[in-house]
Amino acid sequence: MKHIAAVGAGFSGAVIARSLVEAGYRVKVFDIRDHVAGNCHTERDPDSGVMVHRYGPHIFHTDSERVWEYLHQFTELMPYTNRVKTTSGNKVYSLPINLLTINQFFCKAMSPTEAMAFIEGQADLNIADPQTFEEQALRFVGRDLYEAFFKGYTQKQWGCSPNQLPASILKRLPIRFNYDDNYFFHKYQGMPRDGYTAIVEKILDHPGISVELGTKFTREHVQEFHHVFYSGPIDGFFDYELGRLGYRTLDFKEIRAEGDYQGCAVMNYGDESVPYTRIAEHKHFSPWEKHEKTICFEEYSRACGPKDIPYYPIRLTQEEAMLRDYVQKARDEEGVSFVGRLGTYRYLDMDVTIAEALEAANEFLTLVEQGRKIPPFFVEPI
Structure with missing residues (x-):
């Protein structure tokens, strides 16, 4: 039985792992953190009982029926509409x-x-x-x-x-000429009843999958596996030989209070004089639950350092040039495919991440059956 490695226990690694074990492979999943689900990680706050999005808010939205139905195998997606407010000039507006x-x-x-x-x-x-x-x-x-x-x-x-x-x-026209305040346009929108970490845990719950948390996967480990799906930072795989690709990272300042702190899930702050970008009040992401206490995060964005968690790829001119060089190095590797947000240095919503992971697994199985070479990228990063 061929042994596969999936590096990263977020949606990319988990979905690929599950798809391959159901096709008869054994998969070992590695993650450098001590939990699964990556930046989508959720956990119960022991004091308030609120389900907290530990790395910032994640709202599931998609037009893909396939992805929507896939998640329904592992969770109950509750109705949820993302209605964002913003404070500007000491007044509150709808976004x-x-x-x-x-x-x-x-x-x-x-x-x-x-x-x-x-x-x-x-x-x-x-x-x-x-x-x-x-x-x-x-x-x-x-x-x-x-x-x-x-x-x-x-x-x-x-x-x-x-x-x-x-x-x-600023991809599309940022304005609507009606009173629709649903932040997203997608057909399917919702929140998992038990949080995102529970979804990933269920996806990984298969006898053919083993998970090693708190473990750094290095380039030297590749030879131990038939193939590696790498969803970590592409520059990190090469030990940053050509420099570090630029990311923004986030810091969070916790706020605890009784009752309702701001009356909505997300309040943006448009004024430059306010140092944080937004405040997320987490109990509003689970409106079907009732909690007397509340917990909020002020969110601060800054440049990502070597020890920080990368969130948003910058992709300005310098990063594009460096990325091309790393992509070329990836093409010279054997037995590794780079997937996901970090592996391809692209901003991806959750639904796109899941869809691409399903397609990557399917393409891998097809190519193996045909005896053809596995590509370094299933989706081109540039």
């Missing part, structure tokens, strides 16, 4: 920017048609081809909304001026 936000901000009572015409008058139409985040925002919402809701938050999140960030970060 994403919608008709209520526009009418509140400009002290008007416009219809959708009137609001469209009004915002078009605010937009900087001289920017024909936005190249930066700032230009993208100015082109679509104008300076007032940009400075209230995007400029300060983005500066804090990425540690640089929005005029240094690519327009692609």
Whole structure:
């Protein structure tokens, strides 16, 4: 029986491991942390009883029926709508920017048609081809909304001026001309009743899977396995020989209180004068539960150091050039495929991570059956 290694006990490693053991393989899963589920890790707070998203909020949303049904094998997904608020200039508004936000901000009572015409008058139409985040925002919402809701938050999140960030970060038109305040557009949205860690534990609960936590997987271990699926940092696999790819990391300041602290799950803070980007109140992520006490995290973004947990790949010019070099080194390796957010240095939502892991496992099985070479990447990182 061939032995496979899956490095990383998050969704990428767990889903691949489960798919392969069900096809007859044995899989050993490694993780450097002392728990599974990676940055999706959830745990019960012993004092309040609240299910805490230890590394920041994770809301499941997808248009993929396949992924939605896959998760339902391992959890009950409860109905949940992500309704984000933001504080700007000592006033609270609804996000994403919608008709209520526009009418509140400009002290008007416009219809959708009137609001469209009004915002078009605010937009900087001289920017024909936005190249930066700032230009993208100015082109679509104008300076007032940009400075209230995007400029300060983005500066804090990425540690640089929005005029240094690519327009692609602001992917789609950040405005709605109705009163829909659902943060996501996707068909399926929900929260796991027992948290994300319980899902990953159930995915890994198979006699053909062994899990080693608190264990660093090194390049030298590759030869011990028929194949390795590596979802750790691609630069870390090569011991940062070419330098470290840039990430933002997060720090959390805990707040404990009685009752309801802020009245919503997530409150953004758009003003540059407020040092944190948002506050998450975790009991609101499980509205079917009732708790007298509450626990919140203030969230601070900063550059990721060597001992920090990487969250968001920066992917500016310097990182893109370094990534190309690491990708070439990965192509020269034998017996390793790089997968997931860290392995391909891409920002991935949970549903995309799961879908890509399922596809990677299926492609691996097909290629093995055909006697063909396993690629270093199932999804190209560049």
